[in-house]
Amino acid sequence: xxxxxxxxxxxxxxxxxxxxxxxxxxxxxxxxxxxxxxxxxxxxxxxxxxxxxxxxxxxxxxxxxxxxxxxxxxxxxxxxxxxxxxxxxxxxxxxxxxxxxxxxxxxxxxxxxxxxxxxxxxxxxxxxxxxxxxxxxxxxxxxxxxxxxxxxxxxxxxxxxxxxxxxxxxxxxxxxxxxxxxxxxxxxxxxxxxxxxxxxxxxxxxxxxxxxxxxxxxxxxxxxxxxxxxxxxxxxxxxxxxxxxxxxxxxxxxxxxxxxxxxxxxxxxxxxxxxxxxxxxxxxxxxxxxxxxxxxxxxxxxxxxxxxxxxxxxxxxxxxxxxxxxxxxxxxxxxxxxxxxxxxxxxxxxxxxxxxxxxxxxxxxxxxxxxxxxxxxxxxxxxxxxxxxxxxxxxxxxxxxxxxxxxxxxxxxxxxxxxxxxxxxxxxxxxxxxxxxxxxx
Amino acid sequence: xxxxxxxxxxxxxxxxxxxxxxxxxxxxxxxxxxxxxxxxxxxxxxxxxxxxxxxxxxxxxxxxxxxxxxxxxxxxxxxxxxxxxxxxxxxxxxxxxxxxxxxxxxxxxxxxxxxxxxxxxxxxxxxxxxxxxxxxxxxxxxxxxxxxxxxxxxxxxxxxxxxxxxxxxxxxxxxxxxxxxxxxxxxxxxxxxxxxxxxxxxxxxxxxxxxxxxxxxxxxxxxxxxxxxxxxxxxxxxxxxxxxxxxxxxxxxxxxxxxxxxxxxxxxxxxxxxxxxxxxxxxxxxxxxxxxxx
Numbered sequence: 001x002x003x004x005x006x007x008x009x010x011x012x013x014x015x016x017x018x019x020x021x022x023x024x025x026x027x028x029x030x031x032x033x034x035x036x037x038x039x040x041x042x043x044x045x046x047x048x049x050x051x052x053x054x055x056x057x058x059x060x061x062x063x064x065x066x067x068x069x070x071x072x073x074x075x076x077x078x079x080x081x082x083x084x085x086x087x088x089x090x091x092x093x094x095x096x097x098x099x100x101x102x103x104x105x106x107x108x109x110x111x112x113x114x115x116x117x118x119x120x121x122x123x124x125x126x127x128x129x130x131x132x133x134x135x136x137x138x139x140x141x142x143x144x145x146x147x148x149x150x151x152x153x154x155x156x157x158x159x160x161x162x163x164x165x166x167x168x169x170x171x172x173x174x175x176x177x178x179x180x181x182x183x184x185x186x187x188x189x190x191x192x193x194x195x196x197x198x199x200x201x202x203x204x205x206x207x208x209x210x211x212x213x214x215x216x217x218x219x220x221x222x223x224x225x226x227x228x229x230x231x232x233x234x235x236x237x238x239x240x241x242x243x244x245x246x247x248x249x250x251x252x253x254x255x256x257x258x259x260x261x262x263x264x265x266x267x268x269x270x271x272x273x274x275x276x277x278x279x280x281x282x283x284x285x286x287x288x289x290x291x292x293x294x295x296x297x298x299x300x301x302x303x304x305x306x307x308x309x310x311x312x313x314x315x316x317x318x319x320x321x322x323x324x325x326x327x328x329x330x331x332x333x334x335x336x337x338x339x340x341x342x343x344x345x346x347x348x349x350x351x352x353x354x355x356x357x358x359x360x361x362x363x364x365x366x367x368x369x370x371x372x373x374x375x376x377x378x379x380x381x382x383x384x385x386x387x388x389x390x391x392x393x394x395x396x397x398x399x400x401x402x403x404x405x406x407x408x409x410x411x412x413x414x415x416x417x418x419x420x421x422x423x424x425x426x427x428x429x430x431x432x433x434x435x436x437x438x439x440x441x
Numbered sequence: 442x443x444x445x446x447x448x449x450x451x452x453x454x455x456x457x458x459x460x461x462x463x464x465x466x467x468x469x470x471x472x473x474x475x476x477x478x479x480x481x482x483x484x485x486x487x488x489x490x491x492x493x494x495x496x497x498x499x500x501x502x503x504x505x506x507x508x509x510x511x512x513x514x515x516x517x518x519x520x521x522x523x524x525x526x527x528x529x530x531x532x533x534x535x536x537x538x539x540x541x542x543x544x545x546x547x548x549x550x551x552x553x554x555x556x557x558x559x560x561x562x563x564x565x566x567x568x569x570x571x572x573x574x575x576x577x578x579x580x581x582x583x584x585x586x587x588x589x590x591x592x593x594x595x596x597x598x599x600x601x602x603x604x605x606x607x608x609x610x611x612x613x614x615x616x617x618x619x620x621x622x623x624x625x626x627x628x629x630x631x632x633x634x635x636x637x638x639x640x641x642x643x644x645x646x647x648x649x650x651x652x653x654x655x656x657x658x659x660x661x662x663x664x665x666x667x668x669x670x671x672x673x674x675x676x677x678x679x680x681x682x683x684x685x686x687x688x689x690x691x692x693x694x695x696x697x698x699x700x701x702x703x704x705x706x707x708x709x710x711x712x713x714x715x716x717x718x719x720x721x722x723x724x725x726x727x728x729x730x731x732x733x734x735x
Binding site: 068071072075076078079097100101102103193196205206207258259260261262263395398399402406409410411412413414415416424431435 | 477480481482483496502566567568569571583584586588589591675676677678679680681682684692695696697698699
């Protein structure tokens with residue numbers, strides 16, 4: 001009797017599951033699926049796409065994947081040749097791999113015929129759309145242009161007592177830093193563990209591209225480089241004395257960061273700033289709406305200022321962020337995707353995109369006063385543009401990135417010295433390039 | 442239909458499934474391990490002999506991951522064994538709410554490792570906001586870097602894995618303990634045997650075969666540690682302090698899509714696990730024989 005009752009219960013559960021399962025809608029109208037990382041710009045795009053749906057009747061669904069799993073999920077879908085996504089808004093570094101891997105369709109002819117390329121900010125077109133660089137072959141259109149930048153607590157920086165004490169200690173006025181030396185001084189000055197206040201929060205995380213995006217701009221500005229773009233030789237570029245100094249400098253900033261800083265990625269950095277734990281925080285500008293929103297930052301949403309990443313002793317470079325919009329080779333809606341992209345690049349749409357909070361690649365919109373004053377951080381964002389640089393965008397980028405993530409993370413954890421970590425990167429990167437045939441001939 | 446045909450009709454679906462799901466992937470991955478191949482690229486596999494294996498075995502970092510894994514396996518399995526067996530001994534008697542207490546103790550192993558990793562991430566947060574550091578703060582000068590200090594991070598992973606899997610050891614040990622005939626203890630009582638003597642001469646020999654099976658399962662499972670490390674110490678950090686072989690294998694296979702090399706690494710891992718299991722099984726047979734003699 002008991003087994004009959006159990007069977008009955010199971011049968012009812014199965015029947016309910018069957019009845020409540022979503023049914024395929026045979027009469028569904030046309031729709032497009034866009035995949036992007038989970039962050040505010042994806043919400044803005046979903047909002048913006050309502051206009052496209054109103055104009056065309058084509059539904060648009062923006063799927064958001066958390067940043068640490070973003071690449072893994074999208075690439076797994078590509079390996080399975082899945083038609084799950086029509087448009088992929090992927091990182092600039094993905095271009096090499098997904099163009100050579102035939103996961104993105106070649107958009108060169110279509111772009112030349114349908115898009116006013118001159119209206120797009122040139123470096124953005126190169127970074128997010130073109131592979132190989134300088135070839136005029138396009139695989140994407142820039143969707144979101146981004147740069148690493150800093151937010152700081154104006155109430156602390158402009159406090160007369162703090163200013164006086166800083167001047168007395170360091171011999172110059174307290175203001176947003178222009179060099180990494182100044183950044184270090186300010187970070188040190190505001191580090192007061194007894195008050196649960198620290199100088200700086202920046203990216204040290206081993207997840208995805210965390211520490212690499214945080215550190216590479218320091219490395220470039222100190223005179224280091226990933227390697228020679230032509231010969232792909234790495235030794236003598238990434239493990240120079242300048243690069244060692246840069247890594248030692250970046251590691252030294254940890255003493256002015258909260259105790260859990262080695263795990264900081266974008267969310268943790270944002271949380272540290274919003275909870276009033278740090279005086280300055282590095283993040284990509286696209287994350288800064290969370291800083292000025294009183295709902296997420298009750299402490300300093302109206303007391304925050306923004307500045308561009310400082311310069312180093314050998315130059316001024318900033319990590320590029322943002323993504324390009326590509327069409328998946330496995331999409332069954334390629335024409336609809338092209339229709340959407342053409343619509344997206346129109347000036348009025350780009351104006352609305354910028355007004356919603358998106359970082360437009362449209363040259364005119366980007367340079368307009370309306371854009372620069374649309375948010376408290378847009379001006380600093382626009383000022384960062386001349387200094388933007390990118391990681392390797394070759395098909396092997398994921399392997400190269402993984403090596404950097406591991407070794408730099410080992411360096412900041414003192415498992416390896418800065419020199420050992422950089423030598424290991426040079427060796428491994430050359431091994432990867434050698435395996436991929438870059439040194440053949 | 443003859444008896445033979447009937448037998449085949451019953452066996453074939455399972456055989457086909459086994460060949461498709463287990464045998465073919467095993468052979469295909471062995472084939473790929475001798476090739477340069479990336480699942481994410483259109484190029485066909487290119488034969489490179491044992492290069493994947495030689496590159497892996499000559500890489501000091503790979504040996505580092507093996508060391509980290511071995512360190513974790515020894516610490517975690519030993520802790521789970523002692524805690525699990527200790528709990529089983531405590532539960533192997535009649536008391537009020539025994540069923541309820543046993544169920545409560547079993548709860549951790551029923552949770553998803555990712556969920557466990559996530560909430561332990563909050564408990565072990567390296568600043569004072571972490572629950573454990575908050576409670577320890579009156580006794581500490583500065584918060585413990587559970588997931589940020591390379592000297593402590595492995596301990597954090599071991600603590601979480603032990604919290605989750607000691608109940609499994611307890612369950613198996615409890616099953617073994619409840620199967621020990623009461624008459625043996627009664628006979629020992631008549632002979633005025635001490636508690637230690639009873640434990641050493643009756644309990645341990647009779648429970649050992651089951652304990653060894655539990656140890657075998659846990660060792661194999663711990664050797665494959667991935668999920669808790671992925672979530673708790675964010676992909677095996679800080680640095681490579683908690684990066685296990687499986688974590689590295691995941692990156693090789695599904696982040697770098699270096700499929701050929703990943704297959705070679707998986708085979709190295711497989712050989713080690715098979716070798717370890719054989720040692721256990723041999724020992725298990727010996728212990729079983731001794732238990733039967735008892």
